[in-house]
Amino acid sequence: MKKLLIVYALLFFLFFLYVYAYHLKQPLTSLFRPEQTELNDNGREYVMVTFQAGIDYWKNAIKGFEDAANELDVSTEYRGATQYDSHEQITVLEQVIAKKPAGIAISAINPHELNTTINKAVEAGIPVVLFDSDAPRSKAFSFLGTNNFSAGETGAHKMAELLGRKGKVGVITLPNQLNHKERTDGFVETIEKQYPNMEVVAIKDGKGDQLQSEKAASEIIKDYPDIKGIFTTEANGGVGIANAKKSTNKGNDIKIISFDTDKQTLDKIHEGDISASLAQGTWNMGYWSLQFLYQYNQEKALNNISNETSILPKYVDTGISIVTKENVEDFYAE
Amino acid sequence: MKKLLIVYALLFFLFFLYVYAYHLKQPLTSLFRPEQTELNDNGREYVMVTFQAGIDYWKNAIKGFEDAANELDVSTEYRGATQYDSHEQITVLEQVIAKKPAGIAISAINPHELNTTINKAVEAGIPVVLFDSDAPRSKAFSFLGTNNFSAGETGAHKMAELLGRKGKVGVITLPNQLNHKERTDGFVETIEKQYPNMEVVAIKDGKGDQLQSEKAASEIIKDYPDIKGIFTTEANGGVGIANAKKSTNKGNDIKIISFDTDKQTLDKIHEGDISASLAQGTWNMGYWSLQFLYQYNQEKALNNISNETSILPKYVDTGISIVTKENVEDFYAE
Numbered sequence: 001m002k003k004l005l006i007v008y009a010l011l012f013f014l015f016f017l018y019v020y021a022y023h024l025k026q027p028l029t030s031l032f033r034p035e036q037t038e039l040n041d042n043g044r045e046y047v048m049v050t051f052q053a054g055i056d057y058w059k060n061a062i063k064g065f066e067d068a069a070n071e072l073d074v075s076t077e078y079r080g081a082t083q084y085d086s087h088e089q090i091t092v093l094e095q096v097i098a099k100k101p102a103g104i105a106i107s108a109i110n111p112h113e114l115n116t117t118i119n120k121a122v123e124a125g126i127p128v129v130l131f132d133s134d135a136p137r138s139k140a141f142s143f144l145g146t147n148n149f150s151a152g153e154t155g156a157h158k159m160a161e162l163l164g165r166k167g168k169v170g171v172i173t174l175p176n177q178l179n180h181k182e183r184t185d186g187f188v189e190t191i192e193k194q195y196p197n198m199e200v201v202a203i204k205d206g207k208g209d210q211l212q213s214e215k216a217a218s219e220i221i222k223d224y225p226d227i228k229g230i231f232t233t234e235a236n237g238g239v240g241i242a243n244a245k246k247s248t249n250k251g252n253d254i255k256i257i258s259f260d261t262d263k264q265t266l267d268k269i270h271e272g273d274i275s276a277s278l279a280q281g282t283w284n285m286g287y288w289s290l291q292f293l294y295q296y297n298q299e300k301a302l303n304n305i306s307n308e309t310s311i312l313p314k315y316v317d318t319g320i321s322i323v324t325k326e327n328v329e330d331f332y333a334e
Numbered sequence: 335m336k337k338l339l340i341v342y343a344l345l346f347f348l349f350f351l352y353v354y355a356y357h358l359k360q361p362l363t364s365l366f367r368p369e370q371t372e373l374n375d376n377g378r379e380y381v382m383v384t385f386q387a388g389i390d391y392w393k394n395a396i397k398g399f400e401d402a403a404n405e406l407d408v409s410t411e412y413r414g415a416t417q418y419d420s421h422e423q424i425t426v427l428e429q430v431i432a433k434k435p436a437g438i439a440i441s442a443i444n445p446h447e448l449n450t451t452i453n454k455a456v457e458a459g460i461p462v463v464l465f466d467s468d469a470p471r472s473k474a475f476s477f478l479g480t481n482n483f484s485a486g487e488t489g490a491h492k493m494a495e496l497l498g499r500k501g502k503v504g505v506i507t508l509p510n511q512l513n514h515k516e517r518t519d520g521f522v523e524t525i526e527k528q529y530p531n532m533e534v535v536a537i538k539d540g541k542g543d544q545l546q547s548e549k550a551a552s553e554i555i556k557d558y559p560d561i562k563g564i565f566t567t568e569a570n571g572g573v574g575i576a577n578a579k580k581s582t583n584k585g586n587d588i589k590i591i592s593f594d595t596d597k598q599t600l601d602k603i604h605e606g607d608i609s610a611s612l613a614q615g616t617w618n619m620g621y622w623s624l625q626f627l628y629q630y631n632q633e634k635a636l637n638n639i640s641n642e643t644s645i646l647p648k649y650v651d652t653g654i655s656i657v658t659k660e661n662v663e664d665f666y667a668e
Contacts, residue, residue, distance in 0.1 A: 008342065071632060147649065284647055287629075295625065298405060310655045313618055315481065319648035 044102040045077045051109040053080020064286030086113040093117045103127045103293030108135040127296045131285040146280045147317040148179045152186020154320045162255045166197035167228030170220040172206040172237045183233040206237040213240025221248045229255040242273040261331045269328045281318030378436040379411045385443040387414020398620030420447040427451045437461045437627030442469040461630045465619040480614045481651040482513045486520020488654045496589045500531035501562030504554040506540040506571045517567040540571040547574025563589040576607040595665045603662045615652030
């Protein structure tokens with residue numbers, strides 16, 4: 001009986017040892033990535049803020065942001081100003097700052113008006129990156145977006161490939177908007193410098209509108225009956241040119257390269273009316289915005305940051321993918 | 335006694351339940367980030383390949399690569415060609431490819447000669463990014479490096495700050511080397527466009543050599559006795575100009591802005607002979623190279639990649655930090 005009691009006591013001891021050891025390590029979720037959940041966000045959210053919430057254009061950026069968050073096991077929130085109005089975006093941003101999130105990724109409605117509010121977030125210790133539309137004079141750590149000149153170069157190389165490196169081409173654009181001017185410059189300079197048998201014969205204002213672009217394209221086709229290709233720097237232009245090709249009899253052999261990936265553009269690529277479109281790396285913008293904010297918090301917690309902003313790259317060209325009939329399905333899927 | 339046996343049996347049962355539950359969850363290390371260790375590298379290494387192994391310049395890049403690896407719990411290897419010789423770097427790269435690593439980050443000795451070997455790695459399914467020195471026509475997914483034009487702009491703004499936005503300035507550079515030409519252009523264009531009371535009066539070839547740079551600086555000081563500042567696009571130039579300041583009597587008030595962070599430059603900043611130097615984001619290059627390769631493997635394993643290269647940004651400007659007497663200690667420490 002005495003021996004039994006000793007065994008009994010021993011077992012009790014072992015049992016409590018295990019209970020103790022087990023509970024020490026509980027809850028397992030907090031064990032999972034202890035340095036991460038503890039160090040970097042304290043359970044706070046990473047927030048994406050855009051203007052014009054609800055338009056298709058942001059879908060992939062939001063998906064990229066969420067995909068990265070799922071991989072890193074952090075939570076996110078999306079906040080969009082509903083109108084194309086800088087005051088509304090400032091108000092949304094103020095509300096977000098008040099909640100002291102783990103980080104903010106912003107697409108700025110305009111390059112100046114958000115600066116004060118962005119700087120307020122940075123000064124409050126919230127890391128901020130900008131994506132798609134920059135505010136270059138703000139204190140945000142990084143900008144992730146399309147290099148528009150480089151996008152125009154890509155358009156020129158694709159046009160040269162489609163035309164066998166020869167023939168007259170035109171451009172339909174928004175000449176007064178900087179990103180569109182850069183796309184046009186990249187296209188025109190590349191054709192001039194690298195394709196001696198090609199010529200840009202016309203650059204016209206499509207006003208970002210299908211009907212205006214159709215009219216501009218019809219004029220180009222009328223003025224240059226031997227035109228072989230038209231590049232446009234925005235999606236409505238592509239649809240307008242495709243309509244002009246149909247409404248003019250001479251337009252059957254004109255190759256169109258458009259921009260972005262709204263449903264109408266993808267449909268026309270699928271049907272063969274538009275040869276290609278330049279898709280911006282919007283998923284990349286969202287994905288790497290979250291990665292940047294998260295890794296910044298990591299490094300800060302590990303005291304690897306001597307200079308407040310220096311661990312994040314200053315500028316990221318998120319790149320261009322070329323959409324054609326061969327891969328158009330991938331772009332619907334996203 | 336019977337009751338005691340039931341308690342005894344119950345305790346045994348609970349005891350084994352705990353043992354079982356505990357061991358089910360062992361080893362904890364494999365639990366830690368299960369989706370990551372399984373999915374992305376199968377225990378293979380991430381390899382960094384440079385030319386001219388052993389020079390100080392790579393130290394921070396290697397540290398960034400290793401810091402990211404430690405955070406992500408993957409292993410790395412550094413392989414450097416010992417000579418400034420493209421054949422040797424090709425041989426090293428071939429050896430690395432043969433080991434089928436999880437990813438390769440390369441600084442290319444020259445923009446063309448490595449292309450075939452880089453493409454061989456990509457075609458073998460190994461993700462490749464380039465850092466510091468690009469091979470733009472290769473199939474590598476990304477380039478992470480300094481935007482040299484933008485570095486020159488930063489130099490111009492710092493010079494304007496040091497000089498109270500007025501006075502004559504000179505540049506000592508390597509006019510025939512593209513990255514140095516871009517740094518010079520960024521500096522000169524920014525002074526011309528943004529600082530009407532400043533003037534770039536001389537641009538001279540320092541040949542990347544201290545004595546030649548000293549000679550060039552002495553000439554500038556002689557020709558323009560009212561020169562207020564000299565910017566140089568490489569580190570030997572900075573030391574040369576500092577020596578010229580000492581050897582000429584007129585040089586006491588000349589502000590020098592140099593480039594990079596070798597020990598001699600940092601010492602001269604510490605002593606006040608050089609006002610500032612532009613430090614490239616070499617830690618960033620290494621850190622984000624590994625992050626890119628790792629996240630590429632993650633996304634690939636999760637089948638998020640429709641277009642082989644599109645998840646990684648095409649180009650990253652890793653940025654510039656300004657080193658001055660105030661923060662020079664941080665740069666020694668690295």
